[in-house]
Amino acid sequence: MIKVANKYGVKIDVPNPKRQLKQAMPIWYHVATDQGMYGPNSKSGKCLRENHGVQTVEQCVQVARRLTDPDVDHVQRQDCECRPCIVDRLENGCDNPARCAAAARKAINRLYPKWQPAMDMNGDGLTLTRSRKQQNEEARACDDRITFDLSTSQARTLARAFRVFTKRDQTREAATRPPKPYQVRGEEVEVY
Numbered sequence: 758m759i760k761v762a763n764k765y766g767v768k769i770d771v772p773n774p775k776r777q778l779k780q781a782m783p784i785w786y787h788v789a790t791d792q793g794m795y796g797p798n799s800k801s802g803k804c805l806r807e808n809h810g811v812q813t814v815e816q817c818v819q820v821a822r823r824l825t826d827p828d829v830d831h832v833q834r835q836d837c838e839c840r841p842c843i844v845d846r847l848e849n850g851c852d853n854p855a856r857c858a859a860a861a862r863k864a865i866n867r868l869y870p871k872w873q874p875a876m877d878m879n880g881d882g883l884t885l886t887r888s889r890k891q892q893n894e895e896a897r898a899c900d901d902r903i904t905f906d907l908s909t910s911q912a913r914t915l916a917r918a919f920r921v922f923t924k925r926d927q928t929r930e931a932a933t934r935p936p937k938p939y940q941v942r943g944e945e946v947e948v949y
Contacts, residue, residue, distance in 0.1 A: 770920035773908075779874045780815035781915050787814070789869040801853070801860035808849045809857060814865065818874055821861035833859065884908035902947070 761767075769788050771778065782788075785797045785806065796802045805811040809820055823831045823841045831839040835853045845854035870876055885893070885906045893903045 765921050766923040767919060767921050768923050769915075769918045770923050771918050774872065774918075776874065778915065778918060779872055780813065780818070782814050782872065783812060784814050784817045784864050785812070787868060787872070789872040790867045791869070796860060796863070799860070801856050802864075804851055804853075804857050805861060805864075808851045809845065810849075811861065814868070814872075814874055817861045817864055821858055821865060824858050824862055831855070831858070905948075 785802075797806075805817070805820065809816075811817050811820055823829045823839060824833075829839050829841060831837055831842065833855050835855060837855050842854040842858075845851040845857070851857055865874065868874075883906075885904060885908070889904055890906075893906075895901075896903045
């Protein structure tokens, strides 16, 4: 099955993934990570999978959140007394929650910028505004002209993100419109 997928270029190919899709992606052996030393089979990686139940990017973000949350008094030590670390020790059976949180953050930081959950790259410059979308709904009801939505942002489910016959090289950056060097008035085009 893997040979056939490689032969026909099956891969996840999303020009500009929305946050829901980014969070639903599996964090272990993610399709968009930097090459090099990686710790999915390290002690902390195994603990994250087995004790913390981390499978997706969203779950990994939840574990790493204590490192940056100002409401949590987390200390990067094995015997940290913050609430999330105490819960991890008592309920999840983790012997070093601080190490696991750091490993979760490292796993997230290894993702390409396009797949970073904190980076909102959906400002592609092509998506219609709310008022334009509302005008389109009214125009459809009146059988009038509508404005075409050129957005490349996609909030598909993970199963719908796979493509066949793709190019082997994967782009690391989201598809966005380059900034305009000067203002050009839009032209009306009528499509039949």
